[in-house]
Amino acid sequence: MKYQPPYTITSKIIHLIAQISENIGRLTVLEEIQENLKLRKANRIRTIQGSLAIEGNTLSTEQITAILNGKTVIAPPKEVQEVRNAIKAYEAFQQWQPSQEADLLQAHQVLMTGLIDEVGQYRHGGVGVMSGDRVVHMAPPANQINRLMADLLGWLNDSDVHPLIQSSVFHYEFEFIHPFADGNGRMGRLWQTLILSKWNPIFANIPVESLIYQNQKAYYEALQASTDRTDSAVFIEFILQMILDAMLSSNETAQNGDHATAQDSVQVSDQVQRLISVMKQDEYSLAELMQLLGLTHSATFQKNDMNPAIEVGLIERTIPEKPKSQKQKYRLKK
Missing domain, CATH: 1.10.3290.10 (Fido-like domain)
Structure with a gap:
């Protein structure tokens, strides 16, 4: 059979x-x-x-x-x-x-x-x-x-x-x-x-x-x-x-099109939306963003806020080929 x-x-x-x-x-x-x-x-x-x-x-x-x-x-x-x-x-x-x-x-x-x-x-x-x-x-x-x-x-x-x-x-x-x-x-x-x-x-x-x-x-x-x-x-x-x-x-x-907002196609967490809302100028270091948000734990911030925002295309690294660079900064993706 x-x-x-x-x-x-x-x-x-x-x-x-x-x-x-x-x-x-x-x-x-x-x-x-x-x-x-x-x-x-x-x-x-x-x-x-x-x-x-x-x-x-x-x-x-x-x-x-x-x-x-x-x-x-x-x-x-x-x-x-x-x-x-x-x-x-x-x-x-x-x-x-x-x-x-x-x-x-x-x-x-x-x-x-x-x-x-x-x-x-x-x-x-x-x-x-x-x-x-x-x-x-x-x-x-x-x-x-x-x-x-x-x-x-x-x-x-x-x-x-x-x-x-x-x-x-x-x-x-x-x-x-x-x-x-x-x-x-x-x-x-x-x-x-x-x-x-x-x-x-x-x-x-x-x-x-x-x-x-x-x-x-x-x-x-x-x-x-x-x-x-x-x-x-x-x-x-x-x-x-x-x-x-x-x-x-x-x-x-x-x-x-290419510039579809991630909010339309991906469920964006409240943490990510809050992160986006504080980014007024062009570029920020990780420490600067954490200070704006009143956060102190870097690993948690990257896991819950930064990495999801990058993943759905809302934020980008200024040095994408070296994500752990000490000179790394972040900006809203245009």
Whole structure:
């Protein structure tokens, strides 16, 4: 018998598919009108930043942009290598076929070169998914991976289920199997994007990973809930909601053009709005901004105020290629 992943199609899944399909038409028309290559590039950078940030990479969208433009960035070499690999993978991924094992292995080699020894091959040992110091999922034994992946790729090739469901089921099943020694999370997200982009090319430019990063805890909870229930419906619902939210954000940004305000497309916290409101002159040091706001803890200020403001494009660094420079200042993005 052919393998059939266990999942239920809920009324919420049907509703989300209808909403996503409706927004595909809107985005397609907007992209055809604008042919906005700058916006596509920005979304690709957000995709890479989001997917890698889930795995602990700390590089900002500005630093990733600098790497993409061939500039030197002062950052941990491993994180720079992760970004370079991801840029190559997302530039090349349209040439890969989702159901082809050779393409899957090649993609892993591109994503993980210089980061681990076992690149482009399935793992040879056991692996568990950790949450802090606790194992939340023990992946199947290594000697089962070839069979499990053959079943999953075979199902992907033969299945006639809607691509939005198909790609989400694959994403969940892939994470459950955890076929590689490392890089499973970023590979699963890349492959879902690939499956969707084969259905409609517009998905290559929608930064779903950025939304997943913003809802990282819920992402892992949906994976765990689906495993506990032996039914990936919870994960499908979560991922479809992330896709819809990313599309709505892209829709508003595309309508408003390059200078769309982040308040229109991203929920901006009260802290960020307060930060923006005090910035009257051209440039400020971190200390000057903290003084204006009456704050004393630098790390908390950067985490809750400055970094979110930079992430959504409201504020920019004056020296983006050296984010930790002592001469660093900040200004409102024009």
